[in-house]
Amino acid sequence: MSSPARNISEEPLGAAIPPLRWHVPVLAWLRRGWLGLTVAAIMAALVLPPVWTLLHASFSATQQDLSYGGFTLEHYRSLVQGRNLGNAALNSVIFALLATIVSLVFGGVLAWLVERTDVPLKGLAYVTTIISLGTPYILYVTAWLYLLGRAGPFNDLYRNWIDADAVPFNVNSLAGMVLIEGFLWSPLVFLMLSATFRAANAEMEEAARMSGASIAQTVWRISIRLAWPAILALALFVFIRNLESFEVPALVGMPGRVDVLTTEIYRSIKEMPPRLGYASAYSVVMLLMVAVLLFAYGRISRHAERYASITGKGYRPRPFRLGRARWLASGVILFNFLIVLVLPLCALLWVAFMPFMRPMRWSAVKFLTTKQFDAVLSSPHYLGLGVNTLIIAVCTATAAMVLTVLAGWLAARRQVAGSVIDQLVTVPLVFPGLVLGVALLELSLQSPVPLYGTIWLIMLAFVIRYMPYGMRYAYSGVLQIHPELEQAAAVSGATTGTTLRRVVVPLLWPAIASGWLFIFLICAKEMSLPLLLAGPDSQTISVAMFDLWSNGQGGEVAALGLIWAALMTLFASVFYAIMRRHAAKTFGH
Amino acid sequence: MVLALTRRSLGGIAVAALGSRFPALAAEDELLAGARREGQLVWYTTLVVGQIVRPLIERFEQKYPGVKVSFVAAPWQETALRIANEGRASQPRGDLFDGGITFYPLHAAGLVEPYVVRAAAGYPADFKDPGGLWTANIIQPSSPAVNTDAVRRADIPKTYEDLLHPRWKGRMAWPDTPSAGGPPGFIGNILMSMGQEPGMAFLEKLAKQQIANVPSNQRVVLDQNISGQYPLVLQIYNYHAAISAAQGAPVEWLKLDPTIVSFGSLSLVKNSPHPNAARLFVEFSLSEEGQGIYANAGYVPVHPNVPSKIPGLRPDDGKYAATILSPGLFNERQAEWTAIYRRLFT
Numbered sequence: 025m026s027s028p029a030r031n032i033s034e035e036p037l038g039a040a041i042p043p044l045r046w047h048v049p050v051l052a053w054l055r056r057g058w059l060g061l062t063v064a065a066i067m068a069a070l071v072l073p074p075v076w077t078l079l080h081a082s083f084s085a086t087q088q089d090l091s092y093g094g095f096t097l098e099h100y101r102s103l104v105q106g107r108n109l110g111n112a113a114l115n116s117v118i119f120a121l122l123a124t125i126v127s128l129v130f131g132g133v134l135a136w137l138v139e140r141t142d143v144p145l146k147g148l149a150y151v152t153t154i155i156s157l158g159t160p161y162i163l164y165v166t167a168w169l170y171l172l173g174r175a176g177p178f179n180d181l182y183r184n185w186i187d188a189d190a191v192p193f194n195v196n197s198l199a200g201m202v203l204i205e206g207f208l209w210s211p212l213v214f215l216m217l218s219a220t221f222r223a224a225n226a227e228m229e230e231a232a233r234m235s236g237a238s239i240a241q242t243v244w245r246i247s248i249r250l251a252w253p254a255i256l257a258l259a260l261f262v263f264i265r266n267l268e269s270f271e272v273p274a275l276v277g278m279p280g281r282v283d284v285l286t287t288e289i290y291r292s293i294k295e296m297p298p299r300l301g302y303a304s305a306y307s308v309v310m311l312l313m314v315a316v317l318l319f320a321y322g323r324i325s326r327h328a329e330r331y332a333s334i335t336g337k338g339y340r341p342r343p344f345r346l347g348r349a350r351w352l353a354s355g356v357i358l359f360n361f362l363i364v365l366v367l368p369l370c371a372l373l374w375v376a377f378m379p380f381m382r383p384m385r386w387s388a389v390k391f392l393t394t395k396q397f398d399a400v401l402s403s404p405h406y407l408g409l410g411v412n413t414l415i416i417a418v419c420t421a422t423a424a425m426v427l428t429v430l431a432g433w434l435a436a437r438r439q440v441a442g443s444v445i446d447q448l449v450t451v452p453l454v455f456p457g458l459v460l461g462v463a464l465l466e467l468s469l470q471s472p473v474p475l476y477g478t479i480w481l482i483m484l485a486f487v488i489r490y491m492p493y494g495m496r497y498a499y500s501g502v503l504q505i506h507p508e509l510e511q512a513a514a515v516s517g518a519t520t521g522t523t524l525r526r527v528v529v530p531l532l533w534p535a536i537a538s539g540w541l542f543i544f545l546i547c548a549k550e551m552s553l554p555l556l557l558a559g560p561d562s563q564t565i566s567v568a569m570f571d572l573w574s575n576g577q578g579g580e581v582a583a584l585g586l587i588w589a590a591l592m593t594l595f596a597s598v599f600y601a602i603m604r605r606h607a608a609k610t611f612g613h
Numbered sequence: 614m615v616l617a618l619t620r621r622s623l624g625g626i627a628v629a630a631l632g633s634r635f636p637a638l639a640a641e642d643e644l645l646a647g648a649r650r651e652g653q654l655v656w657y658t659t660l661v662v663g664q665i666v667r668p669l670i671e672r673f674e675q676k677y678p679g680v681k682v683s684f685v686a687a688p689w690q691e692t693a694l695r696i697a698n699e700g701r702a703s704q705p706r707g708d709l710f711d712g713g714i715t716f717y718p719l720h721a722a723g724l725v726e727p728y729v730v731r732a733a734a735g736y737p738a739d740f741k742d743p744g745g746l747w748t749a750n751i752i753q754p755s756s757p758a759v760n761t762d763a764v765r766r767a768d769i770p771k772t773y774e775d776l777l778h779p780r781w782k783g784r785m786a787w788p789d790t791p792s793a794g795g796p797p798g799f800i801g802n803i804l805m806s807m808g809q810e811p812g813m814a815f816l817e818k819l820a821k822q823q824i825a826n827v828p829s830n831q832r833v834v835l836d837q838n839i840s841g842q843y844p845l846v847l848q849i850y851n852y853h854a855a856i857s858a859a860q861g862a863p864v865e866w867l868k869l870d871p872t873i874v875s876f877g878s879l880s881l882v883k884n885s886p887h888p889n890a891a892r893l894f895v896e897f898s899l900s901e902e903g904q905g906i907y908a909n910a911g912y913v914p915v916h917p918n919v920p921s922k923i924p925g926l927r928p929d930d931g932k933y934a935a936t937i938l939s940p941g942l943f944n945e946r947q948a949e950w951t952a953i954y955r956r957l958f959t
Contacts, residue, residue, distance in 0.1 A: 089722035090697040175841035196825070278789060279825040281959075290828065291959075295791050296947065297718050298690055380862045381836040391861070403663065462694060469702035477706065556691045559706070560655055560683035571662050571686045574830050580663070 057440025059520055063430050064441040067448040070488050075451060077463035078311075082304035090297055099305035106288055116284040119201055119273065120266035126206025127262050131213025132255070134360055136247065139221035140229075141344040143353040145361075150600065151593070152365045153211040157545040158592035159368070160569055161208075163585040165275050166578075167368035168204045169195060170375070177384045196280025205272045207364055209262055215538040216497055220254040221247070222534045222607075223334055223504045229344070239344060254500035260317055261453075261496050268310050268454050293458055303456045310454040318450060334505045334531055369586075376582035396583035406568065406584070410591070413548055413564040416479050420486040421544040424494040425536055427487070432498025433528055437507065446495070453492040457552030460489060465556060477559025485553045490543045497542070501535025502528070537603035541596055548592050640731070644896070645677065647889025653681040654890035657692045657707040659715065659877070665910040672906060673897050680890050689715040696882060700724040703884075708891035711879050713792055716747050717944045719880070726881040728892055732900040733915075739937045740876060740915050747878040747940065750898055752913040752927060754851045754935065755794045755873045758835060762863040763844040770845070773803065773869055777818050786825040786843040788834045789959075793875035793943045796826075796958060797950035799848050801943070802873040802936045804950075813953075820957040839864050848873075855923045856911050871934040876915065878940065 054061070082100070085093030106112065137143045138150075156164070170176050172195035182192050194200065224247065232242045248255070270286035278287060289306050292299035346353055374384055377392045400406065428449065433439075435446040452460065464485050468476040475481045505528065513523040529536070551566040558567055565588055572581040648654075660666050662684070670682040687695070689712040696719055699705050710719075719725050729745035740749035757776075759769050770776055776785070788795050804812040824847065827834050831849045838846040839862045854866035879895050881888070897903045904916035913921045921927060928935040 087721075088718060090694060090718045091701065091722065170840070173837075173840075173842050175837075274828040278828045279786065281826075291789075291955075294690070294789075294828075295951070296690075296714050298694075379860045380857045381840040382862070383841050399663065405667075461691075462698070465695065465698045466702075469698055469704055476704070555687045556694065558685065560685050563685070567686060568662065570688075573833075574688060577661065577663070578833070578836055 053440065059430070060434045060439045060441035060445065063427070063434055064445050064448065066427065067431065067445055067491075070484075070491070071448050071451050073467055074455060074460055074463040074488065075311075077466065078304045078307055078455065078459055081301050081459065081462075082308050084301055086297055086299050086301055088297055096301075099299070099301040102302060103305050103309065106285075108283055112283045112285050112287065115198060115282060116267060116286070119198060119205070119284055120263050122202040123205035123209070123266045124259055124263045126202060127209040127213045128255070128259055130206065130360065130364075131210035131215075132217050133356060134210075135214045135217035136221050136243070137353050137356060139218050139343075140224065140226075140247065141346050141350075141353060143346060143350055143357065145354050145357045148361050149214070149357050151597075152361045153214050154541070154545070154596045154600070155369070155589060155593050156207075156364050157211045157215075157542065158548065158589040158596065159372075160549040160551070160566065160585050160589070161271065162275075162551070162570075162573055163372055163582060164208065164368055165204060165272060167371040167375075168207070169276065170371050170381075171367055172200060172203075175383050176371075180383055180385075194280065196276060196278075196282070198277070198282050200280075201272055201276045201282065204276055205266055205269065208272065209265065210360075210364065212493075212542060213258060213262065215542050216258055216500065217251065217254065219497065219534040219538040220251050220500055220504065223501070223531070224250055225334070226343075239346070239349070242344075253503050257321060257496060257500055260321055261492075264310070264314055264317070264453060268307070268456075270456075289456070293456070298458070300459055300462060304459055307454045307456060307459065311451060314450055314454055315447060318447060334509070372582045372586055376579055376586055378579060381578060396579040397587070399580050400584045400587055406565070409563050409565045409568055410588070412479055412562060413566070414595075416483050416486065416564065417544045417547040420483050420490065420547045421540045423483070424487050424490050424543050425498070425540050428491055428494035428498045428539070429529065429532060429536060430524075431491075432495055433502050433524065435495075436499050436502035437510075446499075449495045450492050452488050452490075455489065457489070457550075458556070460485060461553050461556035464488075464553075468557075477557075477562060479558075479562040482554055482557050482562060482564070485557055486543075486547050486550070489550075489553065490546060493546070494539045494543055497535045497539030498532065501532045505531050533603065533607040537600065537607065540603075541600060544599075545592060545596060548588075641896070644889055644893045648677065648680045648887075648893040651887040651890045652679065653683065654708045654887040654894055655706055656682060656684040656894065657696060657710040657882075658684050658686050659689050659692055659710075659712040660686075661910075662686050665907060665912065668910060669898060669903065669906050672902070673894060676897070677893065680893065682890075682894060689713065693718050696724060697722050700883070705882050705885045707882050708885040708887045709879060709881050709895060711750060711877055713753075713794070713875060713877050714940060714944065714947075716878060716880050716940060719882075720746060724883050726883040726885070726888070728881050728895065730879075730895055730899050732896045732903075735917055736899075736915055737917070739939060742941075747880045748895070748899060749876040749878045749915045751877045751907060752915055753794055753875050753877065754913065754926060754928070754931075755798060755831070755848045755875065756851045756854075757845060757847045757867045757869060758838055758849050758851075758854045758864050759867065760838050760841055760844045760863055761865050763841055769865075770867060770869065773807075773815065776845075776847075777815075777822065781822055781845055783823045783825075784843060785822060785845045785847060786827050786834055786837060787847040788831050788849075789826040789828045790830060791947070791951055793873065793938045793940070793947075794831055794850065795848055796954040797947050798873050798875060798938055798943065800950045800953050801938060801946055802871065805936060806871050816953065816957055824958060826959060835864070852911060852913050852921065852923070852926050855926060859923060868931070868933040871936045872928070873938055874928060874935040875938045875940070875943065 080092065083095055085096040085098065087093045134149050138146045172178060172193055174191050179191055179193055228250070229242050229246050232246050237245070268286065270290045273284045273286050274290040277284065289303045292302040375381060376396050377394070378388065379391060379393050379395065382388050431445045431449050435442040464481060468481050509527050510523050513527050518526065549566055551570045554564045554567050555570060558564060569581055569584055572584065658666055666684055666686065670684070673682060674680065685707065692710055692712060693715050696707055696710060699707065700722060716725065725746055727745040730748045733741050733748045736749065742748065757770065768780065791797060800816060803815055807815060825843065827837065832853050834846050835849040835853050835857070837843055839857060851866040854864050858864050879898060881891055881895065885891060899916065901916055901918055904914040904919040908914045908919050908922050911922060913926050920930060925931040
């Protein structure tokens, strides 16, 4: 801060013609901005090559031999002229918006209760989150389809007791899509907002309570307002994620003919030859939209330091006392536990213990078998796949969090290249898995480093794919820390590195832990990238699961998925306990 | 060096001399010697790892010690994209691949090595390419199936026309896959067996039945049939239904005249790193022994001497009329059939 002043005072007075010292400000800028420029360069190296592939694919004709054809605008034209476009676009927005609300309300309420109140059963909320994040995506969706489906227990009960011919709930509808997608992402919201609420300052809440405000008033006027930038960023993020997701719209919506924008994309990449260009064109449009949204968000949160709750003052958040409302609140946690975890898990267990899919009935209990579990437990090769997967997930989560903590800090503090970094890191959010996979396939085959077919390539792909998630955790975390703490460190002579290590990172632990956990769990189950990138010696558990699933070994998939989810939960719980203890040193609870 | 060369060429002469009397045996010896030199092969597979890939490899490695088989399992699309990219970068890693339509984009890219498989000499002509570009390894008859708990015996459809009965409206499903085992194959079968115009008229009526397009594979659709979600499903593989029925599932596959029969095939990758080992493995997979392993795993084998584990699944022993939809025929017409599917049924 003081360097320009010093430069001026050091200027020799009375020199006839001062030499043009253009390099001084440049050097000063470089000295101030070296970190930002380095991180920006790394991000650009990671993100821009796949962006190039995306653009290239979106302007190239589809060829029978899977190569890129000549220049064409066909993909963009079919985007605009897509059949039923208006209806699909409307469905898309409704779907994305409502699912975002479901996730936010579900995850947000839970996070606030767990972090800011004295509600009982807090552990249950964490268990729910970790297990549901550890459960492979297709299993989770399949479980819900089964539960809410025509032959599922809900419709079955209704038919048995009320009306034998009715199907009261049709899961293959917009409502079904919203519910399932909403449940799917509520753990993300929970983890992210729990980090935010955890670091929230209780002083203002207590002041409000002392001045006679009710709990509801305090929450509405203080807690939510304070977390506003974080909530808004999260809402935007989940909204974009929902807008470009095509798994739930396809699996849930397609059989009921509910078309959204991505339904057509799902179909186009399943065709022969796959129309990667069409999917890429949609992503390019999404990319532009994300840039606009991020720009708008940047303007909204320009005065983010007003919301910072971690300041230089004595800091020790205290939980709300809910009084009699405690029981109501624990009901909310139980409800979440039941809906997000117990029900789908029961469905999966039922499938895993049955020789084939059948309705949940007492009469079927005699068919229970442990055959599927035996098949999994007696196959030693799953061990090797498990080890590969663990190495990949641990390394990816760690690398992604290191990068995004730096990126998040640079962006939130508006350092040199900060906004460029924010844009770069968010770009992979809109890559379709298959397009990112093809990009890395091409690049690794050309690369002088022998990456192709190794677990390092999968890791690289995962780091690129999940950086946006890590960024959201890190960015919201940094926003809460008042810059005065870092300024104090700088004034005391600390370098940027020391400030980051001694001040920022310890205060960021809750966000870092949540982000790491999220990326770890999601990498351990992600399927699309390893399917394209794993070589003979770098197969992962998720490839094995997909293989079983796509070939109809439903029961064995459920068994393998459950065992794997149990292991991941154990691993993640141990990790989380350690991290919380670590964070407790800083936050005192 | 000179010595080694001489020895090898002497060996060659010996093999050639033997070959004049026992050509097949000599060729196998030569293949085996080459395979041993290479020591390994890489198989890009779309088959189920636990069910067939591992048992096949296990027996092969037992029979030919010194030749290790590794594999990469992925759906056909990923498999094709991989081989295409490796080939374009002149770094082929895989030696052979399988699947239904995997072959076509790779053949278009000039990445398939022809090889006439000796073990398949007795296969019906429909199931192999005369030039050796591909040879069938499994037969996949696609049929409808009913849930026998949910459908009365008298209501079970006996002809394609029966699918138009109002009782099936909104209660049928099929897999939304662009393959011969999906709606395009069904449409092709109808158009070829009924004729273009009556076929289209039938399809237009069928479209009004609102068949659910399940974005998944044949097995998942069958599971939804067994669980009661859809009492009648189309385009599932008959051997899946037979396996589940044998385990007590309330399901029965239907022989509507004619049934669509497509198949999966094996092909070699051009300029692959282990060509001899790959040929040896293809020979083994399509031999009586290899096909027996397929049959044992529940697949419908192609080898005429090897019956399927559950009898009656193949057109010849099940005595049903079939439209054999070769990958070549399908590839030629798939764009047209897929377009009809998209226009009428989605």
